[in-house]
Amino acid sequence: MSKDSLTELNARLKAFAVARDWEQFHSPKNLAMALSGECGELLEHFQWLTEQQSFEISAQKKQEVAHEMADILIYLLRLSDRLDVDLVNAVYSKMAINEKRYPAEKVKGDARRASEYED
Amino acid sequence: MSKDSLTELNARLKAFAVARDWEQFHSPKNLAMALSGECGELLEHFQWLTEQQSFEISAQKKQEVAHEMADILIYLLRLSDRLDVDLVNAVYSKMAINEKRYPAEKVKGDARRASEYED
Amino acid sequence: MSKDSLTELNARLKAFAVARDWEQFHSPKNLAMALSGECGELLEHFQWLTEQQSFEISAQKKQEVAHEMADILIYLLRLSDRLDVDLVNAVYSKMAINEKRYPAEKVKGDARRASEYED
Amino acid sequence: MSKDSLTELNARLKAFAVARDWEQFHSPKNLAMALSGECGELLEHFQWLTEQQSFEISAQKKQEVAHEMADILIYLLRLSDRLDVDLVNAVYSKMAINEKRYPAEKVKGDARRASEYED
Secondary structure (H helix, E strand, C coil), X not given: CCCCEHHHHHHHHHHHHHHCCCHHHCCHHXXXXXXXXXXXXXXXXXXXXXXXXXXXXXXXXHHHHHHHHHHHHHHHHHHHHHHCCCHHHHHHHHHHHHHHHCCHXXXXXXXXXXXXXXX | CCCCEHHHHHHHHHHHHHHCCCHHHCCHHHHHHHHHHHHHXXXXXXXXXXXXXXXXXXXXXXXXXXXXXXXXXXXXXXXXXXXXCCHHHHHHHHHHHHHHHCCHHHHCCCCCCHHHHCC | CCCCEHHHHHHHHHHHHHHCCCHHHCCHHHHHHHHHHHHHHHHHHHCCCCHHHHHCCCHHHHHHHHHHHHHHHHHHHHHXXXXXXXXXXXXXXXXXXXXXXXXXXXXXXXXXXXXXXXX | CCCXXXXXXXXXXXXXXXXXXXXXHCCHHHHHHHHHHHHHHHHHHXXXXXXXXXXXXXXXHHHHHHHHHHHHHHHHHHHHHHHCCCHHHHHHHHHHHHHXXXXXXXXXXXXXXXXXXXC
């Protein structure tokens, strides 16, 4: 199994939680909250930057951002484990939906929300 | 490359965005916002449920939750691509930090926030 | 004007931003991000607590939570100022909508999402 | 009591919840989640807009944004009620802290995060 496999990451994260007797706190409700909390921390890194500046962050800030992103993936994988959701299948399924909702020739260069296309 | 590889998913998502000329919207700042927006949708599924009920959602709701989770991973991978962050490395690096911050014997069964352990 | 007037708070917050030449950062987009960032911090206080424990937080934690809530109101008022939205009118308007969508006799004791009532 | 009084809004929102027997769902934990969910909806309105565009939204979009903002204030007031937090006092207290942390002459035109000033 390759190192970038979600299955492998998932197994390691579960073992970490089990070793600490933390699964009792890892209800889907709580994990969804923890995931959102980490997203809030991610936002704080970018909130006062211009879009251009958000590409040009310092090496230190990039490291901090990478760790916030890691936290998000960690909670997302924990949630998939606790709900028994196959996250990879879900992504491929959602990508198929998106291919239909947003045909390249129709939405090219236009990022309005899906609901706005239906108006 | 296995299907659950983040590298593979990443490449597909990038191709999807490029085909729609959507990379112009995919600044780190905007992607962090989109990621948080999806987390908000995830929260809404769980906000009035008890923790126990959050495990016992219907098949339909579980499908909806799986798709919100897919959206979160999609934007997280897009962000890693745009910032040139190696997400898998970031997770392993964060896990190493967490192993040190939360030794199993010290935090067993206790999920207080890290800052609270330092009091 | 009473001290708990939103108009009064709004004026003070605007003066604070102007004195620091911070209005240049206070675009609606950026303020929406800052607001969400503060909500993330609020979530972190409650994520591992049971609902019952979330009522019974310590005086110190309550003070921290109160300050996160203050930050949320601060950014919400800044946003209303920058977008020229009458927040009080918006609340009364939304309350009127909610009165119609959720007639007391129909939804008593049931907190499902609005969309689920329409199924 | 003036119409823009938070005390008055608070009383009306409480009556609305009580009439529906919804206080049973309004734990601080759940209300923090609902608040964040609404912030996520707010973000979605702005995520693909430039900062300039976020000032220039259409009347219809502005109405939708105003209602998301109303939802945020509604849940924030409900939370203050359930936790017995004096939100107005909290804002004045937080403003006093901010006056000290960010002296106008020091931070003029600079919006870095507080922690970054301490470096």
